[in-house]
Amino acid sequence: MATDRDTDLLDRLRAGDEQAFGILVSRYHTALLALASGYVPSRAVAEEVVQDAWLGVLRGLGNFEGRSSFRTWLFRILVNRARSAGTLERRSVAVEDMEPVVDQSRFDAGGQWCAPPELWLEQLDDQAMAATMAVRVRLAIGELPARQREVVTLRDVEGLTSEEVCGVLEISAANQRVLLHRGRSKLRQVLETEFGRPG
């Protein structure tokens, strides 16, 4: 499936090839749905947002010059549609927290760990445990502040490069790193808490 490059599929799409559209839609479906789900209250609405984004792609196809990668363009359309369809996020747009990413009580006065990270990496060797924790992480990503969630989803869930993420969200590289750092750090803490839970 990955053998057809996006640009070839786009050429086929422009030539009226319905099958090419089907391939592109399935290729990006998981990613788009996951991204859309962060903005809207239900899966049904997320599916509508994804459809709407694809309609935007079809309508914009004539003007897409390929200066950005196709997926950067596609994700940007999705994010814009999802943001305007979203009802969940109005409150958290204003200020991202700038607290330290690790609870300061875990360090002594000299800045050394006094409550160091709990040890849980070995437990991830167990496939079933890893799968359970992946689900837990997915939930936690959904609870991140909007900007952090966007960056973590695009980078770590969908595997976009940092340049692509900056292009999709129209943010600077430095900003991207800050948001990514805050998001990832919270997810790590969620895992530590989860593994530390008795029983």
Add this chain to the structure above:
Amino acid sequence: MIRLRGLRIGRRRDLVCRQVVELVTDYLEGALSPAQQRRFEAHLAGCPHCTEYLAQMRATISLSGMLTPDDLTPQMRAEFIEVYRRWQADDSQRDESD
């Protein structure tokens, strides 16, 4: 020079754990200056806790990437094809009216 919560990093001195955890992503992104990177790695070499912390951040990232694919249901596939056909119909109408 980076200011981090009032602490200066970039001066020639050792990092402490509290600073290291704030630099993990910059480190993984290759965004530290060579001097910062040397200090970061020097700290890790002597600090098992921060080494563990970094490994946990890496594990967290790979768990995020492990999420299960949401395959298209046949119904959704049909809806998408419908979107496509509607668009094509509109498009050719527009072409004719031009």
